[in-house]
Amino acid sequence: METISIILLLLLAVILSGILSRVLPLPFPRPLFQIALGAGIGLAADWRVTLDPEIFFLLFLPPLLFLDGWRIPREELFKDGKTILELALGLVVFTVLGMGLFINWMIPSMPLAVAFALAAVVSPTDPIAVSAIAKRVPIPKRMMHILEGESLLNDASGLVCLRFAIAAALTGAFSIQDAAFNFLWVAFGGVAVGTGVTWAIARTKTWISRHYGEEGGSQILISLLIPFASYLVAEHLHCSGILAAVAAGLTMGFVERTGEIEATTRIRRSTVWDTIQFTANGIIFVLLGEQLPVILANAAETVRTTGHHEPWWLAIYVVAINIGLAGLRFLWVWLSFRLTLFRVGQWKQSPNWRVVAAMSFAGVRGAITLAGVLTLPLAMGDGSPFPARDLAIFLAMGVIIVSLIVASIGLPLLLNGLQMPAEPSHQAEENAARVAAAEAAIAAVERIEHARAEGRSDADLYVAAASRIMDTYRQRIESRRGDAETIATERILEQIERELGLAALKAERAEIFRRTRHGELGSELSRKLIREIDLLEARYGG
Structure with missing residues (x-):
């Protein structure tokens, strides 16, 4: 004990x-x-x-x-x-x-x-x-x-x-x-x-x-x-x-x-x-x-x-x-x-x-x-103190x-103000990786869309869902392939999006907790929704 x-x-x-x-x-x-x-x-x-x-x-x-x-x-x-x-x-x-x-x-x-x-x-x-x-x-x-x-x-x-x-x-x-x-x-x-x-x-x-x-x-x-x-x-x-x-x-x-x-x-x-x-x-x-x-x-x-x-x-x-x-x-x-x-x-x-x-x-x-x-x-070896x-x-x-x-x-x-030897920027490497990843994602969505939608009665739903997802990735590619001014503008937009996104997620979380406190939402479902919101907030780095 x-x-x-x-x-x-x-x-x-x-x-x-x-x-x-x-x-x-x-x-x-x-x-x-x-x-x-x-x-x-x-x-x-x-x-x-x-x-x-x-x-x-x-x-x-x-x-x-x-x-x-x-x-x-x-x-x-x-x-x-x-x-x-x-x-x-x-x-x-x-x-x-x-x-x-x-x-x-x-x-x-x-x-x-x-x-x-x-x-x-x-x-x-x-x-x-x-x-x-x-x-x-x-x-x-x-x-x-x-x-x-x-x-x-x-x-x-x-x-x-x-x-x-x-x-x-x-x-x-x-x-x-x-x-x-x-x-x-x-x-x-x-x-x-x-x-x-x-x-x-x-x-x-x-x-x-x-x-x-x-x-x-x-x-x-x-x-x-x-x-x-x-x-x-x-x-x-x-x-x-x-x-x-x-x-x-x-x-x-x-x-x-x-x-x-x-x-x-x-x-x-x-x-x-x-x-x-x-x-x-x-x-x-x-x-x-x-x-x-x-x-x-x-x-x-x-x-x-x-x-x-x-x-x-x-x-x-x-x-x-x-x-x-x-x-x-x-x-x-x-x-x-x-x-x-x-x-x-x-x-x-x-x-x-x-x-x-x-x-x-x-x-x-x-x-x-x-x-x-x-x-x-x-x-020591003879028993005397070390x-x-x-x-x-x-x-x-x-x-x-x-x-x-x-x-x-x-x-x-x-x-304070200390400068180490200059290091090369990894921005170009990051942009190339994001573009390549987005292109791979679009190709995967297109493959699944063609495989699943063919001959189905809900094919239009697959096309609509695939279009929404691919538009997001195409926007990411455009923002990374533009000129310096476009990239700078996109960074500002990302910062604004992060600020607004975090505010929206905090409001979502507050509402979920409010409903849970008042018995309008079960605890298990509450945990599920809160985890989804937390993962989205982690995406923004909040």
């Missing part, structure tokens, strides 16, 4: 965080409100959530990473593939080496292997918090795609570095050759497992649907189980479950291009996944805040680990680590952009410092850092919170 109560309280905190982030006029993203609410729960209640890192990884990370991989624009991911790999792999190694040495120099009481472990857990970035900030101040699309691609891959590289650092701390030995081979197996094995599991499940599901029909609930449940299956199989083979979940999401995007799933199933499935994403993201940060009181309660003992007695030294260390992370990221991003995005042929000048600074501020830490630092073992474990956890928590606050304040200032 207590476990259920805790879960319900966490869900309530997630809901309240969404309300507070909209009501309070503060320039902070939702994750900070969730951390604050979690801290309030930790202070006010006697409940304590013991975070088992393995369970934490399994419950939250596979579905979130799977969904990110599924929904990320694959063309954008491949277009900036070099930049993303430079950030996801090169920057992680650069950060681990640089920050590991810096932390060990700043805190000599922390062993070098533990310092590298701490550097490894703070190296991956978190796109969840950046997305929350982007809702307040829009981030340029290309920058957001780079950040999303980086975060999909740097989780695995950071956790692999963490694994090697922990092994070195426990054994006192480290082999670069073994680490390199292990990294290749972990990375490529994880990608292969995620791709293979998803492809096999998709092919099996398609075969069953073709021969025995489709059941929407089963289709949705299968999509929910794929990331967990990929993660568990990869971990069983000692590969990266994180990369397996990402690869599964990317593969899902490819196998879904056949369009064999029914439209209603896709709509319902998208709604389910949106709810899971909102809930899981929120619970992660609420749990982070809930852990803060326990960590702060041990601050006095933790600070003595550093050789000092004043607690404010911990704040100095947190700020110094954040400055170090930002400095290393700024330098690496500048070099990466200099060699890729801003090379001759795209932009002929050096990278704009605001672009580089914005990318550096966007390196927010979050769920992976929290989960990673909690995987530090409690004891050195500076509480200190590492405190510093990692501090880095998460400070990076969120700094990004919330700094990103809006840097992004």
